[in-house]
Amino acid sequence: MIEFRGVTKRFDGGTTAVDDLDLVVEAGTITVFVGPSGCGKTTSLRMVNRMIDPTSGTILVDGRDVSGVDPPTLRRGIGYVIQQAGLFPHRTVLDNVATVPLLTGWTRRRARARAAELLELVGLPAELGRRYPAQLSGGQQQRVGVARALAADPPVLLMDEPFSAVDPVVREGLQDELLRLQAELDKTIVFVTHDIDEAVRIGEKVAVLRTGGVLAQYAPPAELLARPADDFVAGFVGKDRGYRSLSFVDPSGVEVADVPTVSEGAPAGPGADWRLVVDADRKPQGWVAPDGATVPGGSLYEVGAPIRGALDSALSSPSRLGVAVDADGRLAGVVTARQVLDVIEGRRG
């Protein structure tokens, strides 16, 4: 657990970067600090591992006041990941990851074996270990950065905009990977971003900071979207927050129905209804319209996933029928937008 008690940071020159912050980051959770540029996110993060010391107030990590722990000892228990990974350019990927274990006295052989394990854990092929950072894509470099931070198996991980230098598709992959890793590793993670979508996607709790380092709201993402504390938070979480909050709505109650199908490659002429094209594994491949034309499908959603996917699937489908698949991607059934909206309305009471 990380606890900020009345923490203030005033820099020379008078800027108050963080103003009387009280906040508890529960052990084993991902907490996100989000807010506009200059609101004190990085300063708050860096006070945890004493890269910056507060002007006043106390920070406790697992009950221990960090001001009484010397920084190198403190940092051994706190992994740190930054934007653009911050890798050593003249060391191989494997040696980058092995850095901390080597510093703590491991033999080179053991440190490298551990580094190889970590590369696998973050989803990188072993042969990349021999390359230099510049020979990797941005997304791969970020994975190496995460592996390096995990090398000493620290209970706490601080991540400062770790994914902001990569494109949106790669970023989503890295976010998924982090969530998968966290399910396995159960670290206490503080994650800084200025991107509210990223914050609500990965945070179990989200702290919204405003300029001047004042905490505007600290809540789980669903609550932040449904009940922003004030106009600032409402503005920051964005105009389409009603729609985005569907990412947190339980989909039970959305019953899928059967749909006529045709096999991929089989001739299909005109018919009364839309028919779904499926391959030999019953994976959806598009639609046949009533006039017999083949039309690409809309988005698919997995049964049991948040309701936003079901609604998007129905709205993006040329037949107006959203297509549900099971965990293996096989057809489970179809839904209409009306059905999904009825469940949403029912939930609102």
Ligand SMILES: Nc1ncnc2c1ncn2[C@@H]1O[C@H](COP(=O)(O)OP(=O)(O)OP(=O)(O)O)[C@@H](O)[C@H]1O
């Ligand atoms: N070493 C410093 N000396 C003086 N002022 C600083 C120093 N570091 C940060 N600040 C100021 O403190 C405020 C908070 O900075 P901080 O880097 O914590 O913001 P941030 O929310 O992380 O911003 P960004 O999203 O742009 O990275 C800013 O006004 C910044 O200019």
